[in-house]
Amino acid sequence: MRVLTTDLLDLFITRLANTWEVRLPILLPDGTRVIGSPDDGTPALHGGTVLSKPTAAFFPQQETLFTATKGEFQEPQAPDRLLFVLGFTPRDLACLRFIDRFFADGWRDNIYFRQRRNAVVAGLSGYSGPGGSLLPPAGGNCDLELFWDGTLWLAIPYSDSGIKIIAELPDTAPESAMELFRQATLTPPDENENLIKRASELLRADRVPDSFWAEIGDRCIACTGCNLACPTCTCFGVQDWRSATTVERSRMWDSCQLDGFMREASGHNPLGTEALRTRRRIHHKLAADPEKWGEISCFVCGRCDSVCPTGIGILAVTREMVARFE
């Protein structure tokens, strides 16, 4: 375990940027924190919620799949430099692990792995949660983790890359920080995780009536934010841009809250109402994915609840569901 003090942070990031294409939480002019390049703003590794999902570094909202010019196909080149993405909370790392499985399963998604392969993934924990809350260490699922004790970062490596990257940092971790780290590892699962599990049980036992979904769906304005903010949502749409000589095919994040997501060419839609679509969104995470992947695919990051303008993010809905039907 090494130590990164705040006075060394800029230098640490500068050195990283010599080797890697760095993405990390930065502060924008209005106080919003996003995952961006060090050139985009001031690094801000702690201080509130980061709404942007760090998984977007590997699966961006829109990306080119190929271009075809006069019959010749060209795939985008692999990035010049590998990505170093800092900013995954322990929950985000669980999401990343999940979508790594998803994109590797069956037909391996080379577009995703073009960015993901050999990228360095760095976690953030300690007092870097929303509102300065304590996030327990991830303890893995990444190359290295930075644990904020309120004054300095403990740097914990989990891979060879991680060991190399923090090798030059001092190894003089203060005992107080070490003790906090040990205590934090013992943090029990929070009530939201239990809530999600209980809601999952209800759904799988078919104990949530259609009338509930009608009520929730009636509040959906189809902004699609819940899907687009979700680190485990992987659905995408495909478009072709045609000019006189070239076709560019790209994909972009799609949303199961949209009518067109499941609309058939005939015009019929098996998910033709907000109620059915909202049910599907929650059901997919809490009931279908456990069947397919052996685990619930909501890792309680809270982003859909943050972006939903009408309060029907997954936590809000499951809270209501559990209160009414358990």
Added chain:
Amino acid sequence: MFYLVSDKGRVVGVEPSTTHPVSRGGLCVKGWNAFGFVHHPDRLTTPLIRRDGELQPASWDEALNLVVEKLRNVQERHGADAVMFASSAKATNEENYLLMKLARAVFGTNNIDHCARLCHSSTVTGLAETFGSGAMTNSISCIDQTDVIFVIGSNTTEQHPLIGSRILNAVRNGTSLIVADNRRIRLARHAELHLRHTNGSDVALLLGMMHVIIRDGLADHDFITTRTENFAALAAAVADWTPERAAVATGLEAVEITTAAHLYAGAECAMIFYSMGITQHSHGVDNVRCIADLAMLTGNVGRPGTGVNPLRGQNNVQGGCDMGALPDLYSGYQKVSDPQQRQKFARAWGIEELPTTPGLPLTRAMNAASVGLLHGMFIMGENPMLSDPDQGHARTTLENLDLLVVQDIFLTETAALADIVLPAACYAEKDGTFTNTERRIQRLRKTVEPPGEACADWQIICDIAERAGYQGMRYSSPAEVMDEIATLTPIYGGIAYDRLDTHGLQWPCPDRSHPGTPLLHVERFTRGLGHFSPVIHRLSAELPDDEYPLVLTTGRTYFHWHTGSMTRRTHLLDREEPRSFIELHPDDAARLEVRDRDMLLVSSRRGNVQTEARVTTMVIPGVVFMPFHFAEGAANALTNNVLDPESSIPEFKVCAVRVEKLP
């Protein structure tokens, strides 16, 4: 508000601001997809000049010299007012200000207007007369502080989704909601009272409500006495408008009108929200007057959680008005007819004399051109071929101009008719400011370079001025333009880029130390006393008859924006709403033997279009609804080019049509 995500010179996504007081971490579907058209291959990348009947690539030098030469030529032959400049509610404040300056200072005409003419000119006229200021009186955050929300003529969850969401949240927290709109919009499903009055009968409904309020002692006489004038005239005008009479005129039950009046007037704080359903009528200004009267009658102005709140639809339609892209006003609503104001602007711009008579509103300019009284148009970022009423009339007019210059990001249906096309940068490719519906002036920051040779509108305008021999439009950046705006525009007096970094400022903001104004008319109205402005009920210009038995009302859908030049080139948005449609009540559908998704021929006295049936109880029997976004099946091929006599807004909301099933 959102940030753009870019990667290697391309915009690849958006991120919502988490701290913004309006968006609060959320976005609507158009916001989430706002990047989708930026790099579209249809973007204009080079100037185009029509040669041998075809638009052909040209250099900037050629194109801009030709613009100046031809504009001058038209003016020499037909006078300075033979040309019209159309500015854009999608362009920045700085660009609107500069086009206004170009028209007035360089080309010597007040013929400058923009598409606010088509959406909220009734508001600007109606609220200026009653309150002294034609903008939202309150802030969006006031939704959290009110007891009753009265939404009339606004499909808020679809057209202003974050404001609509906030209203839905307020209702869940106990606020009462009245919706007056005969379409069963989402808000109506959550309303305590849904008034499905007939199209064009808003004045009757509002007069009826005011009658009840006065009759039942619910008027705020303290407010009326201390803050307003001309109450006696209002009281006289509503005296005969019993709820029973209003019921006949609106198609409602008298008790609905009484209930609405009691609910609205009985609240400690009540807000009114309205939009095109109020403004786009041949009596749009009268509708606005009634709304202002209703709010003053109950003292619902000048306090948090109250007010008259016209929702502006485009990103900068408020700013377009603020910047004086209007034929009778300079920036900050200063009148061109006022010699002192004229002198102030002339001195600042280094011009001996500015034109004295107000120019033509956009809609009247089109009419003037159609009868040979106007010969040239310079259109920046507007698409009248789809947005103006009576498309046939719009097409003939534009085709017959001696000169049509269009500056845009795509070859729109209008640009396709132009003599010269100038390729502009889109919002992601330039700096500037926009002013939102709650008068909040906010920064726009350049993220990527424009495609090819496309240039920011402000740079093109300044280049034209220079080539026209005017040296007073040399700016190093939009920030410098804003500094000039601030010196000439009292309500923007304290605006400078270094003050807008976080969440902007709400005007009026008269000086550098002023914190901005979330709430208008607090202790006095902008005009001094609020002025009650009684109106008489007038019918819409074209009512259904045997030949055209249905009322057509037009509007927008959630997924598209205006003429669709951007949203129809955004994959997910166009996938959601890919084609023109008409909403038809099941009773009408049964009578016409029409089923859902049948192709229909819709005809009016202006023309006919083919469109797809959507059989739904969203509309009431006898009324059909069409969105105007689609070039194929264009609703505005049908609409009636009849104008409000004061605001010159067209009557998009009511005309008569016939619907037939296509074989």
